[in-house]
Amino acid sequence: MRIAWRGAELRLLLPIFLLVPLGFAITNVALTGVFDGGPLHLAIGYVALLVGAHLLLVVLGHRGDQLILPAVGAMGGIGMIMLNRLPQDLAGTSAFGIELGMAATQLLWFGVGMIAMLVIAVGLRDDGILRHYKYSWAAAGILLLGATLLLGYEVNGARLWIDLGPVSVQPGEFLKIVLVIFIAGYLAETRTLLTSARLRIGFLSIPPLPYFLPMLALFAVVMLIVVRLNDLGTALLFFGTFLTMLFVATGRRSYVLIGLILFVVGFTVAYQFFGHVQTRVDIWLDPFADPLGAGFQPVRALYALGRGGIFGEGLGQGLVTLGGGLTIPYVHTDFIFTAVAEELGLLGAFALLGFAAVLVFRGLRIAALARDDFSGLLAVGLTASLGLQTLIIIGGNTKLIPLTGITLPFVSYGGSSVLASFIMIGLLLAISHKSAIGADVDAGS
Amino acid sequence: MIATNVRRLGLYLMLSFAIVSGSIAWWQVVEAPQLATRGDNPQVIAARRSLPRGTIFDASGQVLASSEVIDGLSRRTYTDTAFTHVIGYSSLRFGSTGIERSYEDILVGQTDPNPIRELVGDVLNRQPEPRDLVLTLDRRLQDFAAAELGGDAGAVVALDPATGAILAMVSTPTFDATPISGDPDVAQEPMDALRNNAAEPLLPRARQGLYVPGSIMKVFTAAAALDAGAITPDTTFPDQPREESEGFVVDGFTIREHDLGGIAPALWPLSPALQVSSNIFFAHVGLALGAEPFLAYARQFGFCAPMEIGPSDRALGVAASYLTAPLEGDCGPFTGDVELASASFGQAATQVTPVQMALLAAAIAGDGVMPRPYVVRDVRAHSDAGTPSETVLDTFGSGGGSRVVSTEAARATRIAMVDAVNGELGRLFAGQGDITLYGISNQRAAGKTGTAQLGGEQAPHSWFIGFAPAQDEAVPQIAVAVLVESGGSGSGRAAPIAGRVMAEWLRLASGG
Numbered sequence: 001m002r003i004a005w006r007g008a009e010l011r012l013l014l015p016i017f018l019l020v021p022l023g024f025a026i027t028n029v030a031l032t033g034v035f036d037g038g039p040l041h042l043a044i045g046y047v048a049l050l051v052g053a054h055l056l057l058v059v060l061g062h063r064g065d066q067l068i069l070p071a072v073g074a075m076g077g078i079g080m081i082m083l084n085r086l087p088q089d090l091a092g093t094s095a096f097g098i099e100l101g102m103a104a105t106q107l108l109w110f111g112v113g114m115i116a117m118l119v120i121a122v123g124l125r126d127d128g129i130l131r132h133y134k135y136s137w138a139a140a141g142i143l144l145l146g147a148t149l150l151l152g153y154e155v156n157g158a159r160l161w162i163d164l165g166p167v168s169v170q171p172g173e174f175l176k177i178v179l180v181i182f183i184a185g186y187l188a189e190t191r192t193l194l195t196s197a198r199l200r201i202g203f204l205s206i207p208p209l210p211y212f213l214p215m216l217a218l219f220a221v222v223m224l225i226v227v228r229l230n231d232l233g234t235a236l237l238f239f240g241t242f243l244t245m246l247f248v249a250t251g252r253r254s255y256v257l258i259g260l261i262l263f264v265v266g267f268t269v270a271y272q273f274f275g276h277v278q279t280r281v282d283i284w285l286d287p288f289a290d291p292l293g294a295g296f297q298p299v300r301a302l303y304a305l306g307r308g309g310i311f312g313e314g315l316g317q318g319l320v321t322l323g324g325g326l327t328i329p330y331v332h333t334d335f336i337f338t339a340v341a342e343e344l345g346l347l348g349a350f351a352l353l354g355f356a357a358v359l360v361f362r363g364l365r366i367a368a369l370a371r372d373d374f375s376g377l378l379a380v381g382l383t384a385s386l387g388l389q390t391l392i393i394i395g396g397n398t399k400l401i402p403l404t405g406i407t408l409p410f411v412s413y414g415g416s417s418v419l420a421s422f423i424m425i426g427l428l429l430a431i432s433h434k435s436a437i438g439a440d441v442d443a444g445s
Numbered sequence: 446m447i448a449t450n451v452r453r454l455g456l457y458l459m460l461s462f463a464i465v466s467g468s469i470a471w472w473q474v475v476e477a478p479q480l481a482t483r484g485d486n487p488q489v490i491a492a493r494r495s496l497p498r499g500t501i502f503d504a505s506g507q508v509l510a511s512s513e514v515i516d517g518l519s520r521r522t523y524t525d526t527a528f529t530h531v532i533g534y535s536s537l538r539f540g541s542t543g544i545e546r547s548y549e550d551i552l553v554g555q556t557d558p559n560p561i562r563e564l565v566g567d568v569l570n571r572q573p574e575p576r577d578l579v580l581t582l583d584r585r586l587q588d589f590a591a592a593e594l595g596g597d598a599g600a601v602v603a604l605d606p607a608t609g610a611i612l613a614m615v616s617t618p619t620f621d622a623t624p625i626s627g628d629p630d631v632a633q634e635p636m637d638a639l640r641n642n643a644a645e646p647l648l649p650r651a652r653q654g655l656y657v658p659g660s661i662m663k664v665f666t667a668a669a670a671l672d673a674g675a676i677t678p679d680t681t682f683p684d685q686p687r688e689e690s691e692g693f694v695v696d697g698f699t700i701r702e703h704d705l706g707g708i709a710p711a712l713w714p715l716s717p718a719l720q721v722s723s724n725i726f727f728a729h730v731g732l733a734l735g736a737e738p739f740l741a742y743a744r745q746f747g748f749c750a751p752m753e754i755g756p757s758d759r760a761l762g763v764a765a766s767y768l769t770a771p772l773e774g775d776c777g778p779f780t781g782d783v784e785l786a787s788a789s790f791g792q793a794a795t796q797v798t799p800v801q802m803a804l805l806a807a808a809i810a811g812d813g814v815m816p817r818p819y820v821v822r823d824v825r826a827h828s829d830a831g832t833p834s835e836t837v838l839d840t841f842g843s844g845g846g847s848r849v850v851s852t853e854a855a856r857a858t859r860i861a862m863v864d865a866v867n868g869e870l871g872r873l874f875a876g877q878g879d880i881t882l883y884g885i886s887n888q889r890a891a892g893k894t895g896t897a898q899l900g901g902e903q904a905p906h907s908w909f910i911g912f913a914p915a916q917d918e919a920v921p922q923i924a925v926a927v928l929v930e931s932g933g934s935g936s937g938r939a940a941p942i943a944g945r946v947m948a949e950w951l952r953l954a955s956g957g
Contacts (some may be wrong), residue, residue: 015852021621042512075815116601151563216698237822244454247450247453247454248450248454249450250448250450251449251450251453291485291540292485292539292540292638299485300487302472302476302480303480303486303487303488304475305469305473305477305480306472306476306477306478306480306481306486307477307481307486307488308473309473309474309477310473310474319488319491322487322490322491322538325538325633327487336696340474345473346469346470346473346474349469350466350469350475352463353465353466353469356462357459357462360458360462361455364451364452364454364455364458367447367448367451368447368448368451368452369448369604370447372881373447376447376448376451377447380451380454382446384458387458391462391465394465394469395465395468397471398465398468398469398471399468399472400464400465400468
């Protein structure tokens with residue numbers, strides 16, 4: 001193992017090292033009227049985590065993509081600034097006799113997440129464990145889902161959480177990763193055998209059974225999530241990720257179209273028969289019909305966007321609380337984006353979306369450069385999952401699609417979300433590293 | 446390899462990012478100005494927390510709503526719960542509703558009612574000055590009507606048919622808006638209690654309640670058919686006397702008469718048919734008019750679309766009244782002659798608001814001109830004295846009316862409505878109580894009862910619409926609609942209330 005200098009990564013991280021503490025300082029002055037240091041140690045801790053991750057990658061000779069960590073670091077930095085700015089009693093932990101506020105807890109999870117990322121990015125030299133045991137992964141996924149169905153408890157109308165003593169976890173966050181691994185393995189194995197076989201009905205070509213059956217199975221899982229767990233966002237994310245991977249594996253737009261038709265039909269049926277689905281859609285169509293009741297959250301989110309305007313109200317100057325209550329309930333998880341857009345304006349919102357786009361397009365680049373189908377499809381799945389999750393929650397916040405309760409990766413508060421997202425980054429970096437090594441071998445160096 | 450497909454995927458994702466960017470920009474740039482002025486925007490609520498807010502007076506100068514600033518927070522006090530559904534509330538916690546909302550910028554002085562001063566004020570960057578409002582509602586009549594409804598759920602709407610000025614608009618059950626509008630720290634609990642109350646006290650029934658009208662719709666059917674020439678006041682239908690007992694078969698479906706109370710069926714023209722409220726007669730009238738003209742007249746009268754009280758930019762909303770199943774914000778087509786015949790006597794899919802029905806009565810009282818209703822009379826300089834300032838800054842007045850049927854058609858309908866209350870047959874049906882105004886006024890009323898059958902075990906809604914004075918050449922001064930939810934027959938509950946409300950107004954108007 002020899003040292004691999006990662007100059008581009010370091011240069012891109014430098015502004016973050018400056019801007020995150022600056023953001024904390026501005027927030028501190030805006031909220032208290034003077035600069036008293038405030039929770040600046042959290043910003044320094046965050047910078048230290050990024051420095052540590054960068055140095056470890058260098059020392060351990062990691063040759064993976066150098067734009068991913070800066071993109072993640074920027075999103076996480078914006079998230080930390082916002083979470084530090086919100087009331088700290090919204091969430092937190094009290095483990096080992098230490099009371100931690102929301103931002104401190106999130107920082108702790110970033111630490112855990114980055115360790116997981118590094119272990120996977122560096123340690124996963126052989127992807128056989130992922131590729132060959134794909135049915136074991138599928139079984140693990142079904143176990144996770146079953147556990148949620150049986151043991152899960154409800155928060156905000158959706159049954160997503162399992163209580164594990166000191167921490168509560170959202171199995172859906174990890175189910176996402178397991179499913180992507182399984183689908184990548186499955187499609188990589190079957191795609192070469194089956195590209196020629198196809199059935200035609202009218203203008204649609206029906207996928208051959210080996211594609212069609214897992215599609216149906218996954219569709220069943222997704223509908224189960226919608227109906228039993230009332231988690232529209234996760235359902236949309238799973239199915240969207242699967243269709244994206246199917247498209248990349250086969251290049252057939254019609255398969256995606258069939259999948260979408262299935263989703264729409266299933267969704268329409270769910271709409272007819274399940275009140276909670278109907279309510280969601282009705283609120284989406286006209287949130288202003290009941291701005292103080294059912295439409296409260298989405299309407300308040302739109303107001304926050306409007307208040308932000310182009311330039312934003314400034315860090316620490318948004319209207320987060322009013323008369324003792326939050327202006328938007330769940331602002332730290334489902335609506336963190338609107339808080340960013342309110343204080344940093346359209347420019348800040350675009351910047352955040354831009355960082356997500358960088359992450360997505362670097363992820364796709366990793367997929368395109370992958371040395372084998374499995375790695376490529378895995379990279380596509382991980383990237384699509386992170387990208388779609390970002391688009392779904394921001395689209396929900398801006399009334400583009402019905403609002404769903406999923407997190408904005410690296411920005412929303414939440415241990416499960418942060419850890420799962422970093423695991424996915426770790427996998428992407430591992431694939432990227434392997435391609436770089438493989439390219440060297442090809443070049444005979 | 447998959448690299449080509451990844452590149453294509455990249456294009457789709459880029460497109461998705463662009464669409465999401467567009468939706469962010471839509472709210473942050475395009476819609477931002479509209480969002481900024483909405484009453485429930487926390488920014489607006491926050492800005493108004495500390496601003497003094499103008500007083501609201503009734504037409505006779507009594508204080509209905511006033512504010513004081515306590516600990517830097519503006520708190521609202523309401524003096525009379527009978528007005529809650531008109532004035533609304535101004536809450537530090539929940540935003541504002543009703544007049545508090547539609548006139549909010551004037552009340553807190555963020556807009557000057559005079560456009561030139563508004564412009565100058567912008568240049569001078571003046572401090573907001575509160576303004577007061579004077580309503581057209583008269584507290585004496587409003588309280589009287591509220592007391593008449595008592596503990597029942599229902600609504601009374603009374604207006605001046607000549608100007609459209611609303612004299613009383615009561616919805617029951619009502620609630621006290623002061624706890625919601627006072628100290629924001631303790632406002633949540635009373636609001637939750639109101640939201641969870643099964644009697645729905647938050648619903649402004651006069652404007653937003655939709656009810657089957659029953660026979661009061663016959664006034665509309667008559668006026669429309671007379672105007673179109675489909676009937677004259679003397680038109681009769683030869684089969685009608687037989688059908689009163691045997692039923693009127695339309696498309697194989699038998700329409701049956703309600704209980705005529707022992708009155709022997711005869712060949713009735715309009716006046717006796719309205720007096721006994723013959724469903725068979727009005728089914729014939731509706732069919733003679735035809736489905737298309739029926740709906741066209743309905744639209745002229747304001748049905749089939751939401752209505753507004755006051756100028757459009759400051760309107761109190763009124764829910765759309767429908768005669769058929771709604772289709773794309775309009776009345777859909779009739780499913781057939783059975784539905785048309787049933788709608789002609791106010792059943793089938795017909796759903797109306799009390800405000801709409803009061804305007805129907807006002808249109809007949811106004812010789813075919815339906816007034817545009819309004820509820821805020823003028824804007825005054827702020828006064829702390831407990832009486833309105835003499836300085837009138839802006840007057841809202843009548844927005845003018847629109848002719849919906851000819852004077853002749855309205856007059857013929859009016860004569861039938863006078864008979865429905867005072868005629869020999871009408872008094873058997875509707876005129877047993879105070880509605881004739883005998884004994885409580887030296888005037889006569891015109892009107893029509895409605896007993897809206899709801900099916901099943903539910904007691905029918907009790908309705909009355911009418912106006913007074915209505916005898917001979919008298920100029921009507923008040924038109925009313927009274928609804929009592931599940932109040933039984935129209936003549937039993939709604940008609941006496943309407944009679945007493947009209948008599949009270951005539952008494953008040955004559956200085957009595």
